[in-house]
Every structure is written in structure tokens, then in C-alpha cells.
Amino acid sequence: MLNVQSLSRRFGALVAVDDLSFEVQPGEVLGFLGPNGAGKSTTMKMITGFLTPTSGTASICGHDIQTDPVAAKRALGYLPEGAPAYGDMTVRQFLRFIAKIRELPPGQIDSRIESVIETIQLQAVVDRPIEALSKGYKRRVGLAQAILHDPQVLILDEPTDGLDPNQKHEVRKLIQSMAKDKVIVVSTHILEEVPAVCSRAVLIARGRKLFDGTPEELSARSRYHHAVTLHLEATDEAAEALRGLDQVADVDTAPGRVTVFPKPGAQLIEPVNRLARERGWQTDSIFQEPGRLDDVFRSLTEAA
Numbered sequence: 001m002l003n004v005q006s007l008s009r010r011f012g013a014l015v016a017v018d019d020l021s022f023e024v025q026p027g028e029v030l031g032f033l034g035p036n037g038a039g040k041s042t043t044m045k046m047i048t049g050f051l052t053p054t055s056g057t058a059s060i061c062g063h064d065i066q067t068d069p070v071a072a073k074r075a076l077g078y079l080p081e082g083a084p085a086y087g088d089m090t091v092r093q094f095l096r097f098i099a100k101i102r103e104l105p106p107g108q109i110d111s112r113i114e115s116v117i118e119t120i121q122l123q124a125v126v127d128r129p130i131e132a133l134s135k136g137y138k139r140r141v142g143l144a145q146a147i148l149h150d151p152q153v154l155i156l157d158e159p160t161d162g163l164d165p166n167q168k169h170e171v172r173k174l175i176q177s178m179a180k181d182k183v184i185v186v187s188t189h190i191l192e193e194v195p196a197v198c199s200r201a202v203l204i205a206r207g208r209k210l211f212d213g214t215p216e217e218l219s220a221r222s223r224y225h226h227a228v229t230l231h232l233e234a235t236d237e238a239a240e241a242l243r244g245l246d247q248v249a250d251v252d253t254a255p256g257r258v259t260v261f262p263k264p265g266a267q268l269i270e271p272v273n274r275l276a277r278e279r280g281w282q283t284d285s286i287f288q289e290p291g292r293l294d295d296v297f298r299s300l301t302e303a304a
């Protein structure tokens, strides 16, 4: 279990993280979201003991990172931003070095390294110096060192940053496959990653928590939640008729598309479908929107 309690960090006059608290249970993948400079990396550095908080603390599986750092770090795997490593070591030498630092039993080191190399698909580069690897492979080496000792809690700072779409897909699958009995915290800018990977999302801006809930609950905060979008040619005619429906609060048009927003509590899909049938509109599609994460991300963080 990960327990973050009233964490704050100042840099001079700047409050980078401001009284942040949350808990994560095994089996949860927490998406840690926020715009550039929101305080995500600073929070992760404090949770993992790389930066001392101005106030507050974090405990990892019951071990306080400040008063019991060795036990806390044993239970932790951390992929820092940029995935620093020793560039002149080969991938295998680096993982062997990490295995020793992590005090893996000597008899298990080789088999564990082989297993992680296979899991992260590093076979093609194991004997190359890390400095000669592409950005994507460097990131994967960072992931490999984070999971080498099979930690209970994984803190991953933008794990898919710099990866191509295939590699992103692989890393997301890997995170999901490890999620069953671990605590995983993943920071990301990529909102499509949130419903794909995370069971929960915490959104911060200016170091403060703005939202803590499921990805579905986050989408539901969007003004597009339960809006209905129609794709058709005759947008002006449709927009005017739709504006006349009792349930409609607002209408938005773009070439080939009309979106209608419901009044609070109103359901639109049936009346919109009925109207489209009555008027004989030639629609390519009519669908109810689940909500748009980019829209809710923008509205929550801009208001902060």
C-alpha cells in the first residue's frame, strides 16, 4: 500500500507541491495527471526518497520513506523521468549492477535478469552500451531496472514517453499484467492512456489535487458527458431544429457535425433520434458522448 500524507515541497518562493494526500491499494493503477510543471515529478521524487519534502511524508507498505528509508526503498521500483542509467555499461552489465545493489540472492540473479529481458523485450540490445541505444530502448532499460526486484510498489514517471506506438502498446500491456497484486502509479500527459491503463486518476495543477476518482468519473465531469453528436451534411437545418428540443441546453456546430448538450439531468439520445427520423435527416452517425478527457483536463486545470 502507498500512503501519501500532506506532502508539500517549496523551491524558494515556489510551492511545487501543496499539501497533497492520497492512498493507493494493491491492484490499483493510479494515473497521475497534470499539465507541465504541475508537480508530478516532484511528488514522485518525494515518494521515492530522492527529494526531501518541506512537510508531510509518504509510506510504502507501512514503511515511512523518511524514517525507514531502506525498508521503504526495498518495496519500491522507480522509473525516474529521463530514465538515467550508466551509459558506458551494456544493458546486461547495468541490470547485473542493479541486481547486486538490490541484493538479489546471487543464485537468482541470472535467471531474474533473463526473465526481465524477455518481459521488456530487450533481447536485441542486451550486449550494447546503453549510451548507444535509441530513446525508446533507454526507457525500456529504465523500466527493466524498476521491476528487477519485483517490487510491491511501482512509481513510473511517464513510462511511455519517447516510445513508438507499438512500444507504447507493449508497455501498457506490461503495466496491466503487473497490476494484479501491485500498487502502480503512472504519471502521463497522454490522456488516452488513462482509460486504457488506469483504474483511478488523480489530477493535479500548481501542486494541488483537483480530482481523485475513476477515469469514467473524470470523463463525466466533461461538458460532453451525455451530449449527443450527429454527423450529417445539413448541419444548419439540424442545429436549428435541435435547439427547439426542451431537453437541449446548447448546440455546437462544425462542418459535418452537430453536438447538442443536455440540460441538467436530461437525456437526449431518444428525442434526438426521434427528431432525426421525423425530419428524415441523412445521418452518418448519432451517438451519445461518454465525455472527453481532454475537455475536462483543460477546464479543471485552467480554472486552478
Ligand SMILES: Nc1ncnc2c1ncn2[C@@H]1O[C@H](COP(=O)(O)OP(=O)(O)OP(=O)(O)O)[C@@H](O)[C@H]1O
Pocket: 011, 014, 016, 034, 035, 036, 037, 038, 039, 040, 041, 042, 043
Ligand atoms: N530543483 C528545482 N528547483 C527549482 N524549481 C524546481 C525544481 N524542480 C522542480 N521545480 C519546479 O517545480 C514545479 C513542478 O515541477 P515538476 O517537474 O514536478 O512538474 P511536472 O508536473 O513533473 O511537469 P512535467 O509534466 O513538465 O514533467 C515547476 O514549476 C518546476 O519548475
